[in-house]
Structure formats: structure tokens, C-alpha cells
Amino acid sequence: MAPELTPILDRRLVIVTGKGGTGKTTVAAALAVAAARQGRSVLIAEVGGQEQVPQFISPGHPPVGYAGSELIPGLTSIHIDPHEALAEYLGLQLRVRGLVDLVMRNKGFAQLLNAAPGWRELITLGKVWHLAQMQDAGRPRYELIVVDAPATGHGLTFLDVPRVVGNAVRAGPLRGHAHLVEELILDPEQTLLLPVALAEELPARETAELVQRAQSDIGIAIDRVVVNAVAPPPFPPGVPDDLDTRLHAIDDAVALGGLPRPSVLATCASYLRARHQLNAGYVEQIRRDCDRPLVILPYCPGGITGAGPLADFAEPILAAGGLPA
């Protein structure tokens, strides 16, 4: 049974996840822009890798880094670097700058960090938690935080780390903090996981697994699944849907002036028809396997940049219940 759709903009935290190449960052950026345009104060947090979000929203914008920067009115973008987050955390805990420097500049500690798994995920989510607590004049500084999570595979691991650390550590501040982060992630009123899939075999299967594991292993809420880059129907109404076959039937020697040969036209048409059918088939598979409302987003050659186009792109995501396929 799919949970009821709460307006996505009423959440505190939306974690956008998906395999590399699904357009996850575009979806995260679009959602953040749309929310900001509706008057919310929004933060978009990019995690790991290279900073991309500012280039999607305001092409040419200088890197925002860990300090973050307001890209458009009401929308701040930050890039969470785990080392900076760790230094900030230690600073908050130890309250003495010198001690933090001593630790962070220690070569042995750097090597320990290089090898130790898990701390990047924990400290990153800890930073997100911390941002969610920030207040200005008694009101949350950020009403909505959109996280562009690491690609799936690492995506769920990313969310599981607070639980793992909370269990592995017996006592002390770290344990308490890990539990706070876990509480926020698991609160269905506040936090939503938004998977982004492609209508292709591997992403479709991985998304189904993600939805299933997110529910059974982690317990984070998922109320809709985004299927991105779905090819539109190739032929307009009135044009037969075997147009490619008909083009193939034309003698290739027929002169068409400046147009490509009939067989070339046929190949183009059948490519786009096959692509659409392939996508349509996997959209249905995702619908069956995920048992959630789907948000179908069109394939946009060349990508989407700029606040205006992104806000338009996000419309179907905001509409509760998504769009008909």
C-alpha cells in the first residue's frame, strides 16, 4: 500500500537519489528552484563529487563551496565536503580552534580518515541535520532542504550509516548525534526519499530494489518515484504508427532532392519509435514493481539549465499523484 502523498513542499528534507546518468542532479535542482519560486526558503545540498548544481541553476556562477551562496532569491546552494564538515563538527564539540587544527592536520589522522569507511556519509548527513536545525528569529532558516545524494549503490548505504554507527558505538556524543540524524531521516512527516529512475532495464530494476530496501532496511518514506528522460510518442495523431516500416518499403533509389535516402529516414523513425516503446515498457514495469505513483518527465536533449526552465521541468514533481503516463 503506497503511503498518502503529502505535498512535497511541506517536507523539511527531500533526499534525491538515483543511479548516475538518471538526471538526479537536474531533478534536485528543478525541485529546489520550483520551491524557491513558490516563496519557500530553500537549501540545495550537493554531496561529494564535483560541484554541479550552481551551473545548472545559474550558468557561469562561481563555485559555492562549503560556505554556500544564494543562487536565486530564496535558494541557497552548498557543496558539502566531508573534511570541512568534520572540522566544523569537531569545532562545535571541542570549542577550541587549536585542538581542531591539531587533529585535522595530524598526518596519522588523515591516513585514518582515508581508510576508514562510513565517516564521510555520517558527517555529511550530520551537516544536513545541523542545517535543518538552523533558525533565524525563531523560524527555520531553511524550510526545505533538498539533498542531491550520491549515486545509488552508495545511495542507500549513505542513509544507513547513522544506524550502523549508532549501533556500533556504545556511548558518548557520537552515538547520540548518530541517533539524532537517524531520527530525522526516518521521520515520514519531515523526510522524503525521492528516487529518480530511467525507463531502461538496469535502472528500472535498481529502482525497484531501492524502493524495496529503503522500506525494509532503512524505513525512510518514499511516496512517489520519478521516471526521467522518457521518450515522447514519435508519431503525431493521424500518422500511422508503422511509418518506419512504410519508409523501409520505399525503393531506396527514389530521389527525394535534399532529403536523406528513404532507408535513412526509415532508420531514424524506427530508432525513435523503438526508444519510445522501450521506455513505455519499462515505465509500466517500474509502476508495477514500485507500487508508488510515478512522475513521468520527458527526455530533454541537451539538458535543462536556468531557473525558468528548471521550474517548469519540476511542475509534474510538485503535482501530487504525478501525471498520467
Next chain:
Amino acid sequence: MSVETFTDSAPKPASLPSDRLGDLLHERKILVVVGTGGVGKTTVAAALAVEAARRGQRVVALTIDPARRLCDALGIDPPSSDARGAVQSLSEAARTTLEIQGSGRLDTIMLDMKSTFDGLVQRFADDEKTRARILDNPIYQHVSDALAGSAEYAAMEKVHELSEGGQYDLIVVDTPPSQHALDFLEAPQRLVEFLDSRLVQLLVHPAMAAGRFGFKLFHRTSQRVLQIVERVSGVGFLEDISEFLLALEGMSEGFKDRATHVRRLLLGPTSAFLVVAGPSPQTARSAFEFLARMRGTGVPVEGVLMNRMRLWPDGESVPDGLSQGPVETADLDALAAALSAADAANPGDTELGDPRAAARSAVELAKRYASLVQQDERSASALRDQTERDRKLFARIPELPRDIHDLDGLVRIGDVLFRNLRLPSSQAGASDAGS
């Protein structure tokens, strides 16, 4: 050594450095396939492994998460099964279809993080008591399978085991999905540095002497650092880590040997790295950055395979008339007439309707496809130029009509990469959609 050059601007899908790529399959022992997620890395790795086996090599493919249909096609168990970590051979049917003969062999291993680590402990722990202590340690239980990075360790470990075993001529490694192709390379080094680090030594030895942190050692700064960390992390955490490391200590020489050995292997003359990129601007850029970071590191990056390129059907470049300006009315009329004539000869099951509307739609689709071809070509061009400057190979794999998870698709990738075969245009879109 011949280097493929691209002197003209027209796309040349049929002209590929096939010999050089083919030589890698014979001359190298380890082929590491890297690339960001979503570019079809697993499929390309499988196609390379199939090609080598068809050439009579004994091949093992290490993979992390193959598509179910690929498993079905190869006749191996899916990733969700108990077969993780085990060597699986091709089904007899797959061998026949792929025309693998004689000594040629293709085995597959799906990496399993937990059992890889357990296996290490079994092998290197001094005695039963140590073994049990490690396996029961809470840190170990979480570190070994739950946290990021363990896939890389597991892959490294498997490469070591297989290269020692000597049963295979070629190991093809499909690296774990990650944002950074570098993660795979850095994992062994991280492990060595970790075990070597003073802090680890400090954690281990006072524990041995005093049962908990004695802090009597000479590295004052490191002691101080540990005290500070302990203030934040809580006492139990460092004790558990310490005990875990203490238990690992007895094994660490074995670990270190392996990590060093694997790194030497991966950077040595018997290995080759191939970067798989996709035609989207982001994945192409990320491959470009990978090449830049690898320059001068000694990592034997041999080239870039550009997967899922949309190529113009007749192998030439997109005709100017299609990408610029409106289409001549006379040409549209000619196409409409040709459609009508073909319809008269063979009416088919559907109604042709207005032949001019159909002709307009056909031209519209050709334009749409042409812009996709040009877009992919733009993404590829910077990478192609860079590989040329670096004297590395560059090859394009056309997007095949559907997901390539059947044997036929793997063979066709091989045909394109190694035999300069272009897909006949009549096949390029004529298939049914996937289920």
C-alpha cells in the same frame, strides 16, 4: 604502435583502432574497466570478456551488479542468489551461441563484500580464538559489509587471488559503481596507509600493553589526537576499534603484502585500464577529467570507449540540408508521393492517412535524430581530441536498438570494436522494444 588519428571532421564509425584494442586482450593479464555509473560499463566489460574468450583465451570477469537479463543470457545465477562470490561458468548453450571453442573459456564472479572479508580473516588469523574475536567484533561486522568502500577492497582482493591462481589468461574487472573511477585504484593504497599509520599503531600497541589506552608512547601529538577524538567519539568506540585493529595486526602483514602486490599489478605492464564513457555531456566530462588526473601517474590508461553513441545511419555525417533551414516543398511532395506509391503496392494493416502529414513527420523525426547524433558528436569530440593528443585509443560503440543484455548484443559490440563492422542500417532500429 599505430595510433588512430581523426584528421577529417566526418564521423568515422567504421574506422576504429581495432588491432590495438585486440592486442590488449592478448598481451595484458588484467583489464580494468572504469567509468561513472550509467554508461554501460558492465555491458562493455562483458563484451570485452566475450571477445577474448572467443579468441581462445581463458577469461574471468569480475562484476558487481550485472543486469538480470545479462545473467540469464550467460546462463549464470542472478546477483540476488547465493552464487555471489562463486566462480560460475557459461552455460553450454551460451558457449555454443558465442562460438567459444577449444581452450576458450569465460567464467564470471559476482563480488561479495562480506564473504571476501570473512575469507581473509579465515586465511590470515593466527588461531581460532583470534578468528572468532574478529568476526564477533561490532566494528568488523559493520565495516566488512555495510559501509562504502568495501566493494573496492573486495574487488582488489579477488584480483589478487585470481592472479595468483594462474588459471586465467585474462581478468576483466568491471569496477564498482562510483562517482569516481579513481576509487578503485585508491582503495589498495588506502588500506596500506591505514595499516601503516602511526595512529593505528598507537591504537594497537597501548592496548596490548595496558588493556586500554595507556598513552605512554612517544608520539605525543598522536596521543593527543587520540584523546581528542575519544572525547568526541566516546570511550567504547575507540576501544572497539582498537581491539579490532589488534586482532587484525596479526594479519596485517598478509594484508599489506596483498595490497602492495595488487597495486603493483594494476600499475604494471600486464594491466590496462579502459575508460567507458557515455555521450551525455556530464559523463563525457567526467571521463575527460579522469584522463587528466591519470596523466603522469603511471596508471596504464589505454583509451576511451565511447558507449551508446547515436550515429547517423549511413555512416556519413548528418547532411547539411537536414540541420539547416526548411525542407523544400518539392522534396516533401516527392516523399509523400513515394509513401503513397508504396502504400498502393502494399497497403498494410494501417491507414496511411494524409501522405504529406506522414512525410512531414518522417522529416521531423530525421531532424530530431540528427540533432541527437550531433549532440553526441559534440560530447565526444573533446574526448576524442584528448585521446589523440595523449596517443591513446578512442572507439565509439553505437547505441544498439535495445538494451544489450543478450549474447547477440555482446557479439555485436565485439564486431564493432574489433572487426570494424558497422551495424547495417536496416537493423539499427527494427527491433521490438524490451518487455
